[in-house]
Amino acid sequence: MASRAPTLSKSRYTAGLQCPKRLYLTGHDPRLADPVGPVQQAIFDSGNRVGALARQQYPGGLLVEEGPLQHARAESRTRRALQDDGIPAIFEAAFTHEGIRIRADVLRRAGKDEFDLIEVKSTTRVKNEHVDDVALQLHVIDGAGVSIRRAGLMHLNRDYVHPGGEYDLAKLLHLGDLTKEARGRLPAVESHLDGMWAILRENTPPPIEIGPHCARPYVCPFHGHCHRDAPAHPLHELYRISPRLLDELRALGLRDLRDLPEGEVALTRLQDRQCLAIRTGKPIIDAALSKRLKAYRYPVHFLDFETVNPGLPLFPGTHPYQMIPFQYSLHVLEKNGQPVHHEYLHGGADDPRPALARSLVEATRGAASVAAYSSFEATRLRELADALPDLATELLSIEGRVQDMHPLIRDHCYHPDFHGSFSIKNVLPVLVPGSGYGDLAIAEGTLAGLAYAEMIDPATPADRAVRLRAELLAYCKRDTEAMLSLFQLLAS
Ligand code: SF4
Incomplete structure (x- = not known):
């Protein structure tokens, strides 16, 4: 050595x-x-x-x-x-x-x-x-x-x-x-x-390309450094690319999806649409998307939960890493009407689920469709029903009306600026220019969970807790505003 x-x-x-x-x-x-x-x-x-x-x-x-x-x-x-x-x-x-x-x-x-x-x-x-x-x-x-x-x-x-x-x-x-x-x-x-x-012992770093290994099993601390010089559309951006295909494309000397030879690589339908959008630089939106969204029944309730999932349980009756909803935002859209906003954020240090669930049951009475962006909300509703038998019937009824917008957008729409991700944080600013999360103090779910844990901590100064509460309300509201904006844009 x-x-x-x-x-x-x-x-x-x-x-x-x-x-x-x-x-x-x-x-x-x-x-x-x-x-x-x-x-x-x-x-x-x-x-x-x-x-x-x-x-x-x-x-x-x-x-x-x-x-x-x-x-x-x-x-x-x-x-x-x-x-x-x-x-x-x-x-x-x-x-x-x-x-x-x-x-x-x-x-x-x-x-x-x-x-x-x-x-x-x-x-x-x-x-x-x-x-x-x-x-x-x-x-x-x-x-x-x-x-x-x-x-x-x-x-x-x-x-x-x-x-x-x-x-x-x-x-x-x-x-x-x-x-x-x-x-x-x-x-x-x-x-x-x-x-x-x-x-x-070497004097230069080994020539390793960026790829899925940059986030597995840990997010690499050199992510920013290595991705600085990444091509505009690196190969691992291809939706659900298999390790084998990634190796094959690398062996062909490819680094950027724009260079993928047309028709020579077996791709899924979604990957094919993705590559076409990247090659032409233009978004692709299937007509079927608007038709599917127009089928939502009114009033449509756009729902988003924020959760906390600590390794060390905070509340009696919960287990390590259990997802505990502490907040929701709900935008209600009547046909040809103006959206109305409802929200709940639990303030006490006790288990937030009973009060949150009661509030949600009230706010969703009369909902014909409950729009969510992922299966997350439906799963949380089933868990709430398990934990709160008194409200189980109402909660399962809400869950039964959930319509997930995520697979609709994933299967019918691609914009080159999605960069392989269909998360709402990615999709919203691309499809609705001028919108996004960049102006918010809290801009992602894990941070919201941390902010909530800090807000209810008795050691947190009152003025800090008030600020965290305002930031949490703004963040969760933005998520349902985003769904509403996407719905109004894509269903038209
Ligand atoms: S980001 Fe990390 S894991 Fe990825 S290539 Fe760079 S050093 Fe390796």
């Missing part, structure tokens, strides 16, 4: 498995990374909160040192703790082997000079990348000469129902054994590491 090559760590190893260029940039030019946004920060914060709860499962454990800095000091404290039989568990234990640094979430003393390794994640299941993560830790800890009896992953239990008050940690957190799976990956770890060291 060259003496000035960057070092490897658990996060760099994970980065390298996702994309060799991500590894190179992380090691050589981390300043090119996108700033951490509020959604990403919320994911980190949630992970930290779950980590802190996991530690409570090991009373008497020693927290060596939090944070990635001061690795040498943390390593020396880890060595001392390993020797002390009176310490039943070590948190954030630090190890280095062959230049690879790792921190282990929990090392539980399992016997004389023997430990269990426990990785903690805020997910509700074991993912493939978690096994890689544990396998790297085993490689390093084995190399450091510490005996590991078992390796496991602790994660949130999706079936846990919060009874209210303190969490029942024994039920909220599930510990699964990954020893066999992770040990089985050790030979692969060795070969991955060889490749990663070679990448880090």
Whole structure:
């Protein structure tokens, strides 16, 4: 290894498995990374909160040192703790082997000079990348000469129902054994590491094209940097492109959908329409779209929910990551009439669903069609009916009237500026110029959930809570205004 090559760590190893260029940039030019946004920060914060709860499962454990800095000091404290039989568990234990640094979430003393390794994640299941993560830790800890009896992953239990008050940690957190799976990956770890060291020794980043891997399994922090020089219509913009087709097109030397040879590649009907619109630079709108929208029965109620889905449940009776609607916006359109707006945003810190559902049942009385933009609203209505038996009949009746505009637009309309996405945030500003979400403080659903959680937090100052409430109302209203605008434009 060259003496000035960057070092490897658990996060760099994970980065390298996702994309060799991500590894190179992380090691050589981390300043090119996108700033951490509020959604990403919320994911980190949630992970930290779950980590802190996991530690409570090991009373008497020693927290060596939090944070990635001061690795040498943390390593020396880890060595001392390993020797002390009176310490039943070590948190954030630090190890280095062959230049690879790792921190282990929990090392539980399992016997004389023997430990269990426990990785903690805020997910509700074991993912493939978690096994890689544990396998790297085993490689390093084995190399450091510490005996590991078992390796496991602790994660949130999706079936846990919060009874209210303190969490029942024994039920909220599930510990699964990954020893066999992770040990089985050790030979692969060795070969991955060889490749990663070679990448880090290079003077230029590997020539990796952007593609679906930029968002899987994690949104890459170099997304902005790599997409700066992306072609106008990169290949992965092709709707639901298969990995095989992507590889085939790349092998032909193609980078931009505009260069796709006409009629020579087998495409779905939707992909074909997409390529035609891109080639001609003109939108395509089938006449069938207007006909289908005109079939909606009046009054049409345009409905949108905002939800919060925390890993650690906020309300009694809910489970990790359950979608909890806390707000709706509803525009009501009579035939030849002016739209009327209704809305609800729960203000208290209690479960928002009963009051929201009662308000919605009242506001939708007389609705002939309930227009939504995705299956999200229908699913939430069914869940509300399950949770609120007293209102189940009315809620299921609303759900029965839902008409989803999304598949209609997807199957009958394409504009080159959609760039492969039919989300309303994409479609609205393209089809209705001058509209969009750019003027709003909250411009996407995940941020709305975070804003709501902050608004109902008793620690939030009153003036901040008032501002968040106004921002949430403006955002949700814009979603139903968007549906209404699209409906009026495309049904005409
Ligand atoms: S944005 Fe994509 S190509 Fe660029 S480093 Fe990240 S994963 Fe690799």
